[in-house]
Amino acid sequence: MRINKGCDASVLIDPTESNNQTEKTALPNVTLRGYEVINAIKSALEKQCPGVVSCADILALASRDAIRTVKNISWEVPLGRKDGKISLASDADTLLPSPFFNFSSLKEKFASLGLTTKDLVVLLGSHTIGQGHCFVFQSRLYNFSGRGDTDPSLSPSYAAFLKTKCTPNPNDTQSVVPLDRITPRVFDENYYVMVSQNKGLFHSDAALLTNAETKSYIYQQIKTKRSTFAQDFSASMSKMIKLGVLTGNQGEVRKTCGVVNA
Ligand code: HEM
Structure with a gap:
Protein backbone atom coordinates (compact mmCIF):
# COMPACT_ATOMS: atom_id res chain seq x y z
CA MET A 1 0.00 0.00 0.00
CA ARG A 2 1.25 3.45 -0.85
CA ILE A 3 1.49 5.96 1.99
CA ASN A 4 -0.39 9.24 1.74
CA LYS A 5 1.57 11.56 -0.54
CA GLY A 6 3.69 14.18 1.13
CA CYS A 7 6.98 16.03 0.89
CA ASP A 8 8.53 13.81 -1.81
CA ALA A 9 8.94 16.39 -4.62
CA SER A 10 6.51 14.42 -6.81
CA VAL A 11 4.98 17.77 -7.82
CA LEU A 12 8.17 18.53 -9.77
CA ILE A 13 7.93 15.52 -12.12
CA ASP A 14 7.29 16.43 -15.74
CA PRO A 15 4.66 14.60 -17.77
CA THR A 16 6.01 11.91 -20.09
CA GLU A 17 4.55 9.76 -22.87
CA SER A 18 3.84 6.95 -20.43
CA ASN A 19 2.45 9.31 -17.74
CA ASN A 20 1.11 12.54 -19.19
CA GLN A 21 -1.02 13.24 -16.10
CA THR A 22 1.50 14.05 -13.36
CA GLU A 23 0.66 16.25 -10.34
CA LYS A 24 2.12 19.22 -12.19
CA THR A 25 -0.63 18.96 -14.83
CA ALA A 26 -3.50 18.82 -12.32
CA LEU A 27 -5.79 21.87 -12.19
CA PRO A 28 -4.82 22.91 -8.62
CA ASN A 29 -1.16 22.98 -9.71
CA VAL A 30 -1.30 24.54 -13.19
CA THR A 31 -0.39 27.98 -11.86
CA LEU A 32 2.52 26.77 -9.71
CA ARG A 33 5.71 28.64 -10.59
CA GLY A 34 9.38 28.76 -9.66
CA TYR A 35 10.36 25.35 -11.09
CA GLU A 36 13.37 27.00 -12.75
CA VAL A 37 14.70 28.11 -9.35
CA ILE A 38 14.60 24.56 -7.98
CA ASN A 39 16.14 23.18 -11.19
CA ALA A 40 18.98 25.71 -11.01
CA ILE A 41 19.73 24.80 -7.38
CA LYS A 42 19.66 21.12 -8.28
CA SER A 43 22.02 21.47 -11.21
CA ALA A 44 24.50 23.50 -9.11
CA LEU A 45 24.38 20.79 -6.42
CA GLU A 46 24.77 17.93 -8.90
CA LYS A 47 27.98 19.56 -10.15
CA GLN A 48 29.46 19.72 -6.64
CA CYS A 49 28.14 16.50 -5.08
CA PRO A 50 26.23 14.30 -7.51
CA GLY A 51 23.38 12.12 -6.22
CA VAL A 52 23.44 13.44 -2.64
CA VAL A 53 20.78 16.14 -2.13
CA SER A 54 17.23 15.17 -3.05
CA CYS A 55 14.78 17.49 -4.76
CA ALA A 56 12.50 17.06 -1.74
CA ASP A 57 15.23 18.43 0.56
CA ILE A 58 15.88 21.28 -1.88
CA LEU A 59 12.17 22.24 -1.83
CA ALA A 60 12.06 22.20 1.98
CA LEU A 61 15.25 24.28 2.26
CA ALA A 62 14.36 26.71 -0.53
CA SER A 63 10.92 27.48 0.92
CA ARG A 64 12.49 28.13 4.34
CA ASP A 65 15.17 30.37 2.83
CA ALA A 66 12.73 32.19 0.54
CA ILE A 67 10.71 33.25 3.56
CA ARG A 68 13.90 34.13 5.44
CA THR A 69 14.73 36.65 2.73
CA VAL A 70 11.45 38.52 3.27
CA LYS A 71 11.01 38.03 7.01
CA ASN A 72 13.46 37.38 9.79
CA ILE A 73 12.05 33.99 10.75
CA SER A 74 13.40 30.51 10.33
CA TRP A 75 12.98 26.88 11.30
CA GLU A 76 15.07 23.72 11.36
CA VAL A 77 14.85 21.56 8.23
CA PRO A 78 15.87 17.96 9.03
CA LEU A 79 17.48 16.53 5.89
CA GLY A 80 17.66 13.15 4.20
CA ARG A 81 14.31 13.07 2.37
CA LYS A 82 14.15 10.85 -0.69
CA ASP A 83 12.33 11.75 -3.89
CA GLY A 84 9.18 9.89 -4.83
CA LYS A 85 8.94 7.95 -8.08
CA ILE A 86 5.19 8.29 -8.56
CA SER A 87 3.33 11.42 -9.58
CA LEU A 88 -0.38 11.28 -10.40
CA ALA A 89 -2.63 14.23 -11.24
CA SER A 90 -5.46 12.42 -9.47
CA ASP A 91 -3.54 12.67 -6.17
CA ALA A 92 -3.33 16.45 -6.50
CA ASP A 93 -7.03 16.59 -7.35
CA THR A 94 -8.09 14.59 -4.32
CA LEU A 95 -5.46 15.37 -1.67
CA LEU A 96 -5.04 19.14 -1.93
CA PRO A 97 -7.46 21.45 -0.11
CA SER A 98 -9.59 23.47 -2.53
CA PRO A 99 -10.06 27.27 -2.52
CA PHE A 100 -13.80 26.48 -2.66
CA PHE A 101 -13.74 24.56 0.64
CA ASN A 102 -15.78 25.73 3.60
CA PHE A 103 -14.36 25.69 7.11
CA SER A 104 -15.31 22.12 8.02
CA SER A 105 -13.78 20.71 4.83
CA LEU A 106 -10.58 22.68 5.46
CA LYS A 107 -10.43 21.49 9.06
CA GLU A 108 -11.06 17.88 8.01
CA LYS A 109 -8.39 17.98 5.31
CA PHE A 110 -5.80 19.41 7.68
CA ALA A 111 -6.77 16.98 10.44
CA SER A 112 -6.31 14.06 8.03
CA LEU A 113 -2.69 15.18 7.76
CA GLY A 114 -2.25 15.58 11.52
CA ILE A 241 7.68 19.82 6.14
CA LYS A 242 7.69 16.44 7.90
CA LEU A 243 4.49 15.15 6.27
CA GLY A 244 4.76 12.04 4.14
CA VAL A 245 8.55 12.15 3.97
CA LEU A 246 10.29 9.21 2.25
CA THR A 247 13.58 7.96 3.69
CA GLY A 248 16.06 5.13 3.19
CA ASN A 249 15.15 2.92 0.25
CA GLN A 250 11.59 4.28 0.01
CA GLY A 251 12.62 6.58 -2.82
CA GLU A 252 15.63 7.88 -4.70
CA VAL A 253 17.74 11.00 -5.14
CA ARG A 254 16.66 12.20 -8.55
CA LYS A 255 19.38 13.34 -10.95
CA THR A 256 17.02 15.92 -12.45
CA CYS A 257 14.05 17.19 -10.47
CA GLY A 258 11.63 16.88 -13.39
CA VAL A 259 12.54 13.27 -14.27
CA VAL A 260 12.42 10.00 -12.34
CA ASN A 261 15.82 8.22 -12.57
CA ALA A 262 16.01 5.55 -15.30
C1 HEM B 1 -6.33 25.72 2.92
C2 HEM B 1 -5.31 25.49 2.19
C3 HEM B 1 -4.94 26.33 1.02
C4 HEM B 1 -5.66 26.67 -0.09
C5 HEM B 1 -7.10 26.28 -0.42
C6 HEM B 1 -4.80 27.49 -0.92
C7 HEM B 1 -5.16 28.01 -2.13
C8 HEM B 1 -4.35 28.82 -2.92
C9 HEM B 1 -4.69 29.33 -4.21
C10 HEM B 1 -5.99 29.00 -4.95
C11 HEM B 1 -3.68 30.13 -4.62
C12 HEM B 1 -3.62 30.94 -5.92
C13 HEM B 1 -2.96 30.17 -7.03
C14 HEM B 1 -2.99 30.99 -8.30
O1 HEM B 1 -4.05 31.51 -8.65
O2 HEM B 1 -1.93 31.10 -8.96
C15 HEM B 1 -2.68 30.12 -3.59
C16 HEM B 1 -1.49 30.83 -3.66
C17 HEM B 1 -0.51 30.75 -2.72
N1 HEM B 1 -0.52 29.95 -1.59
FE1 HEM B 1 -2.07 28.86 -0.91
N2 HEM B 1 -3.59 27.65 -0.29
C18 HEM B 1 -3.63 26.95 0.87
C19 HEM B 1 -2.61 26.80 1.78
C20 HEM B 1 -1.36 27.33 1.63
C21 HEM B 1 -0.23 27.01 2.49
C22 HEM B 1 -0.27 26.00 3.63
C23 HEM B 1 0.82 27.75 2.03
C24 HEM B 1 2.23 27.81 2.56
C25 HEM B 1 2.54 27.62 3.82
C26 HEM B 1 0.34 28.55 0.91
C27 HEM B 1 1.07 29.48 0.22
C28 HEM B 1 0.66 30.13 -0.92
C29 HEM B 1 1.46 31.14 -1.64
C30 HEM B 1 2.83 31.67 -1.22
C31 HEM B 1 0.72 31.51 -2.77
C32 HEM B 1 1.13 32.51 -3.85
C33 HEM B 1 1.67 31.77 -5.07
C34 HEM B 1 2.19 32.68 -6.18
O3 HEM B 1 2.40 33.85 -5.98
O4 HEM B 1 2.36 32.15 -7.29
N3 HEM B 1 -0.99 28.25 0.69
N4 HEM B 1 -3.10 29.31 -2.56
Whole structure:
Protein backbone atom coordinates (compact mmCIF):
# COMPACT_ATOMS: atom_id res chain seq x y z
CA MET A 1 0.00 0.00 0.00
CA ARG A 2 1.25 3.45 -0.85
CA ILE A 3 1.49 5.96 1.99
CA ASN A 4 -0.39 9.24 1.74
CA LYS A 5 1.57 11.56 -0.54
CA GLY A 6 3.69 14.18 1.13
CA CYS A 7 6.98 16.03 0.89
CA ASP A 8 8.53 13.81 -1.81
CA ALA A 9 8.94 16.39 -4.62
CA SER A 10 6.51 14.42 -6.81
CA VAL A 11 4.98 17.77 -7.82
CA LEU A 12 8.17 18.53 -9.77
CA ILE A 13 7.93 15.52 -12.12
CA ASP A 14 7.29 16.43 -15.74
CA PRO A 15 4.66 14.60 -17.77
CA THR A 16 6.01 11.91 -20.09
CA GLU A 17 4.55 9.76 -22.87
CA SER A 18 3.84 6.95 -20.43
CA ASN A 19 2.45 9.31 -17.74
CA ASN A 20 1.11 12.54 -19.19
CA GLN A 21 -1.02 13.24 -16.10
CA THR A 22 1.50 14.05 -13.36
CA GLU A 23 0.66 16.25 -10.34
CA LYS A 24 2.12 19.22 -12.19
CA THR A 25 -0.63 18.96 -14.83
CA ALA A 26 -3.50 18.82 -12.32
CA LEU A 27 -5.79 21.87 -12.19
CA PRO A 28 -4.82 22.91 -8.62
CA ASN A 29 -1.16 22.98 -9.71
CA VAL A 30 -1.30 24.54 -13.19
CA THR A 31 -0.39 27.98 -11.86
CA LEU A 32 2.52 26.77 -9.71
CA ARG A 33 5.71 28.64 -10.59
CA GLY A 34 9.38 28.76 -9.66
CA TYR A 35 10.36 25.35 -11.09
CA GLU A 36 13.37 27.00 -12.75
CA VAL A 37 14.70 28.11 -9.35
CA ILE A 38 14.60 24.56 -7.98
CA ASN A 39 16.14 23.18 -11.19
CA ALA A 40 18.98 25.71 -11.01
CA ILE A 41 19.73 24.80 -7.38
CA LYS A 42 19.66 21.12 -8.28
CA SER A 43 22.02 21.47 -11.21
CA ALA A 44 24.50 23.50 -9.11
CA LEU A 45 24.38 20.79 -6.42
CA GLU A 46 24.77 17.93 -8.90
CA LYS A 47 27.98 19.56 -10.15
CA GLN A 48 29.46 19.72 -6.64
CA CYS A 49 28.14 16.50 -5.08
CA PRO A 50 26.23 14.30 -7.51
CA GLY A 51 23.38 12.12 -6.22
CA VAL A 52 23.44 13.44 -2.64
CA VAL A 53 20.78 16.14 -2.13
CA SER A 54 17.23 15.17 -3.05
CA CYS A 55 14.78 17.49 -4.76
CA ALA A 56 12.50 17.06 -1.74
CA ASP A 57 15.23 18.43 0.56
CA ILE A 58 15.88 21.28 -1.88
CA LEU A 59 12.17 22.24 -1.83
CA ALA A 60 12.06 22.20 1.98
CA LEU A 61 15.25 24.28 2.26
CA ALA A 62 14.36 26.71 -0.53
CA SER A 63 10.92 27.48 0.92
CA ARG A 64 12.49 28.13 4.34
CA ASP A 65 15.17 30.37 2.83
CA ALA A 66 12.73 32.19 0.54
CA ILE A 67 10.71 33.25 3.56
CA ARG A 68 13.90 34.13 5.44
CA THR A 69 14.73 36.65 2.73
CA VAL A 70 11.45 38.52 3.27
CA LYS A 71 11.01 38.03 7.01
CA ASN A 72 13.46 37.38 9.79
CA ILE A 73 12.05 33.99 10.75
CA SER A 74 13.40 30.51 10.33
CA TRP A 75 12.98 26.88 11.30
CA GLU A 76 15.07 23.72 11.36
CA VAL A 77 14.85 21.56 8.23
CA PRO A 78 15.87 17.96 9.03
CA LEU A 79 17.48 16.53 5.89
CA GLY A 80 17.66 13.15 4.20
CA ARG A 81 14.31 13.07 2.37
CA LYS A 82 14.15 10.85 -0.69
CA ASP A 83 12.33 11.75 -3.89
CA GLY A 84 9.18 9.89 -4.83
CA LYS A 85 8.94 7.95 -8.08
CA ILE A 86 5.19 8.29 -8.56
CA SER A 87 3.33 11.42 -9.58
CA LEU A 88 -0.38 11.28 -10.40
CA ALA A 89 -2.63 14.23 -11.24
CA SER A 90 -5.46 12.42 -9.47
CA ASP A 91 -3.54 12.67 -6.17
CA ALA A 92 -3.33 16.45 -6.50
CA ASP A 93 -7.03 16.59 -7.35
CA THR A 94 -8.09 14.59 -4.32
CA LEU A 95 -5.46 15.37 -1.67
CA LEU A 96 -5.04 19.14 -1.93
CA PRO A 97 -7.46 21.45 -0.11
CA SER A 98 -9.59 23.47 -2.53
CA PRO A 99 -10.06 27.27 -2.52
CA PHE A 100 -13.80 26.48 -2.66
CA PHE A 101 -13.74 24.56 0.64
CA ASN A 102 -15.78 25.73 3.60
CA PHE A 103 -14.36 25.69 7.11
CA SER A 104 -15.31 22.12 8.02
CA SER A 105 -13.78 20.71 4.83
CA LEU A 106 -10.58 22.68 5.46
CA LYS A 107 -10.43 21.49 9.06
CA GLU A 108 -11.06 17.88 8.01
CA LYS A 109 -8.39 17.98 5.31
CA PHE A 110 -5.80 19.41 7.68
CA ALA A 111 -6.77 16.98 10.44
CA SER A 112 -6.31 14.06 8.03
CA LEU A 113 -2.69 15.18 7.76
CA GLY A 114 -2.25 15.58 11.52
CA LEU A 115 -2.47 19.38 11.30
CA THR A 116 -4.61 21.33 13.76
CA THR A 117 -7.08 24.17 13.28
CA LYS A 118 -4.38 26.48 14.58
CA ASP A 119 -1.96 25.17 11.91
CA LEU A 120 -4.65 25.93 9.33
CA VAL A 121 -5.12 29.57 10.27
CA VAL A 122 -1.38 30.06 10.79
CA LEU A 123 -0.26 28.48 7.50
CA LEU A 124 -2.91 30.33 5.52
CA GLY A 125 -1.20 33.47 6.82
CA SER A 126 1.34 32.79 4.05
CA HIS A 127 -1.25 34.29 1.70
CA THR A 128 0.34 37.56 2.83
CA ILE A 129 2.59 37.25 -0.24
CA GLY A 130 2.04 36.09 -3.79
CA GLN A 131 -0.76 36.27 -6.27
CA GLY A 132 -4.03 34.66 -7.23
CA HIS A 133 -5.38 34.10 -10.73
CA CYS A 134 -8.75 35.68 -11.47
CA PHE A 135 -10.15 32.45 -12.90
CA VAL A 136 -9.81 30.81 -9.48
CA PHE A 137 -12.23 33.23 -7.75
CA GLN A 138 -14.12 34.66 -10.75
CA SER A 139 -17.34 32.93 -9.69
CA ARG A 140 -17.32 34.88 -6.40
CA LEU A 141 -17.51 38.08 -8.44
CA TYR A 142 -19.79 37.25 -11.33
CA ASN A 143 -21.74 34.04 -10.72
CA PHE A 144 -21.83 33.15 -7.08
CA SER A 145 -25.11 31.26 -6.95
CA GLY A 146 -25.65 30.75 -10.66
CA ARG A 147 -27.65 33.99 -11.05
CA GLY A 148 -24.92 36.41 -12.07
CA ASP A 149 -24.51 37.61 -8.48
CA THR A 150 -21.54 38.46 -6.27
CA ASP A 151 -20.64 36.52 -3.10
CA PRO A 152 -22.41 38.51 -0.36
CA SER A 153 -19.66 37.62 2.13
CA LEU A 154 -17.16 39.61 0.06
CA SER A 155 -16.71 43.30 0.95
CA PRO A 156 -18.68 45.28 -1.71
CA SER A 157 -15.87 47.81 -2.16
CA TYR A 158 -13.31 45.03 -2.55
CA ALA A 159 -15.56 43.16 -4.99
CA ALA A 160 -15.83 46.39 -7.02
CA PHE A 161 -12.02 46.70 -7.02
CA LEU A 162 -11.57 43.06 -8.06
CA LYS A 163 -14.01 43.55 -10.93
CA THR A 164 -11.70 46.26 -12.31
CA LYS A 165 -8.89 43.68 -12.41
CA CYS A 166 -10.80 40.54 -13.38
CA THR A 167 -13.26 40.26 -16.25
CA PRO A 168 -16.11 37.71 -16.36
CA ASN A 169 -14.37 36.09 -19.35
CA PRO A 170 -13.89 32.42 -18.41
CA ASN A 171 -11.07 32.13 -20.97
CA ASP A 172 -8.90 34.68 -19.15
CA THR A 173 -6.22 32.50 -17.59
CA GLN A 174 -3.62 35.27 -17.26
CA SER A 175 -4.96 38.06 -15.01
CA VAL A 176 -3.76 38.05 -11.42
CA VAL A 177 -4.21 40.10 -8.26
CA PRO A 178 -2.15 40.14 -5.07
CA LEU A 179 -3.41 37.88 -2.29
CA ASP A 180 -2.71 40.68 0.21
CA ARG A 181 -3.46 43.99 -1.42
CA ILE A 182 -2.21 46.06 1.55
CA THR A 183 1.43 44.89 1.52
CA PRO A 184 1.74 42.32 -1.32
CA ARG A 185 5.50 41.85 -0.96
CA VAL A 186 5.84 41.93 2.80
CA PHE A 187 5.50 38.83 4.98
CA ASP A 188 3.35 40.36 7.70
CA GLU A 189 -0.04 40.14 9.42
CA ASN A 190 -1.94 42.07 6.75
CA TYR A 191 -3.45 38.91 5.29
CA TYR A 192 -5.38 38.68 8.56
CA VAL A 193 -6.38 42.34 8.25
CA MET A 194 -7.71 41.59 4.76
CA VAL A 195 -9.69 38.57 5.96
CA SER A 196 -11.10 40.50 8.94
CA GLN A 197 -12.40 43.12 6.49
CA ASN A 198 -14.14 40.46 4.35
CA LYS A 199 -11.42 40.82 1.74
CA GLY A 200 -10.11 37.27 1.75
CA LEU A 201 -9.62 36.44 -1.93
CA PHE A 202 -10.74 32.83 -1.92
CA HIS A 203 -13.76 31.24 -0.32
CA SER A 204 -11.27 29.24 1.82
CA ASP A 205 -9.72 32.48 3.13
CA ALA A 206 -13.13 33.93 3.95
CA ALA A 207 -14.04 30.64 5.69
CA LEU A 208 -11.60 31.46 8.49
CA LEU A 209 -14.10 34.04 9.76
CA THR A 210 -16.81 31.41 10.14
CA ASN A 211 -15.16 29.54 13.01
CA ALA A 212 -14.69 30.94 16.52
CA GLU A 213 -11.12 29.66 16.98
CA THR A 214 -9.73 30.90 13.67
CA LYS A 215 -11.66 34.18 13.91
CA SER A 216 -10.23 34.80 17.35
CA TYR A 217 -6.70 34.05 16.08
CA ILE A 218 -7.18 36.54 13.24
CA TYR A 219 -8.29 39.29 15.62
CA GLN A 220 -5.45 38.52 18.00
CA GLN A 221 -2.89 38.97 15.20
CA ILE A 222 -4.26 42.31 14.06
CA LYS A 223 -5.19 43.88 17.38
CA THR A 224 -2.27 43.22 19.66
CA LYS A 225 1.13 44.73 19.17
CA ARG A 226 2.64 41.41 20.17
CA SER A 227 1.48 39.28 17.29
CA THR A 228 2.48 35.61 17.55
CA PHE A 229 2.31 35.00 13.80
CA ALA A 230 6.07 34.80 13.17
CA GLN A 231 6.77 32.15 15.80
CA ASP A 232 3.51 30.31 15.08
CA PHE A 233 4.40 30.16 11.39
CA SER A 234 7.82 28.65 12.14
CA ALA A 235 6.20 26.02 14.37
CA SER A 236 3.53 25.04 11.82
CA MET A 237 6.01 24.94 8.94
CA SER A 238 8.24 22.65 11.04
CA LYS A 239 5.29 20.25 11.24
CA MET A 240 4.24 20.55 7.59
CA ILE A 241 7.68 19.82 6.14
CA LYS A 242 7.69 16.44 7.90
CA LEU A 243 4.49 15.15 6.27
CA GLY A 244 4.76 12.04 4.14
CA VAL A 245 8.55 12.15 3.97
CA LEU A 246 10.29 9.21 2.25
CA THR A 247 13.58 7.96 3.69
CA GLY A 248 16.06 5.13 3.19
CA ASN A 249 15.15 2.92 0.25
CA GLN A 250 11.59 4.28 0.01
CA GLY A 251 12.62 6.58 -2.82
CA GLU A 252 15.63 7.88 -4.70
CA VAL A 253 17.74 11.00 -5.14
CA ARG A 254 16.66 12.20 -8.55
CA LYS A 255 19.38 13.34 -10.95
CA THR A 256 17.02 15.92 -12.45
CA CYS A 257 14.05 17.19 -10.47
CA GLY A 258 11.63 16.88 -13.39
CA VAL A 259 12.54 13.27 -14.27
CA VAL A 260 12.42 10.00 -12.34
CA ASN A 261 15.82 8.22 -12.57
CA ALA A 262 16.01 5.55 -15.30
C1 HEM B 1 -6.33 25.72 2.92
C2 HEM B 1 -5.31 25.49 2.19
C3 HEM B 1 -4.94 26.33 1.02
C4 HEM B 1 -5.66 26.67 -0.09
C5 HEM B 1 -7.10 26.28 -0.42
C6 HEM B 1 -4.80 27.49 -0.92
C7 HEM B 1 -5.16 28.01 -2.13
C8 HEM B 1 -4.35 28.82 -2.92
C9 HEM B 1 -4.69 29.33 -4.21
C10 HEM B 1 -5.99 29.00 -4.95
C11 HEM B 1 -3.68 30.13 -4.62
C12 HEM B 1 -3.62 30.94 -5.92
C13 HEM B 1 -2.96 30.17 -7.03
C14 HEM B 1 -2.99 30.99 -8.30
O1 HEM B 1 -4.05 31.51 -8.65
O2 HEM B 1 -1.93 31.10 -8.96
C15 HEM B 1 -2.68 30.12 -3.59
C16 HEM B 1 -1.49 30.83 -3.66
C17 HEM B 1 -0.51 30.75 -2.72
N1 HEM B 1 -0.52 29.95 -1.59
FE1 HEM B 1 -2.07 28.86 -0.91
N2 HEM B 1 -3.59 27.65 -0.29
C18 HEM B 1 -3.63 26.95 0.87
C19 HEM B 1 -2.61 26.80 1.78
C20 HEM B 1 -1.36 27.33 1.63
C21 HEM B 1 -0.23 27.01 2.49
C22 HEM B 1 -0.27 26.00 3.63
C23 HEM B 1 0.82 27.75 2.03
C24 HEM B 1 2.23 27.81 2.56
C25 HEM B 1 2.54 27.62 3.82
C26 HEM B 1 0.34 28.55 0.91
C27 HEM B 1 1.07 29.48 0.22
C28 HEM B 1 0.66 30.13 -0.92
C29 HEM B 1 1.46 31.14 -1.64
C30 HEM B 1 2.83 31.67 -1.22
C31 HEM B 1 0.72 31.51 -2.77
C32 HEM B 1 1.13 32.51 -3.85
C33 HEM B 1 1.67 31.77 -5.07
C34 HEM B 1 2.19 32.68 -6.18
O3 HEM B 1 2.40 33.85 -5.98
O4 HEM B 1 2.36 32.15 -7.29
N3 HEM B 1 -0.99 28.25 0.69
N4 HEM B 1 -3.10 29.31 -2.56
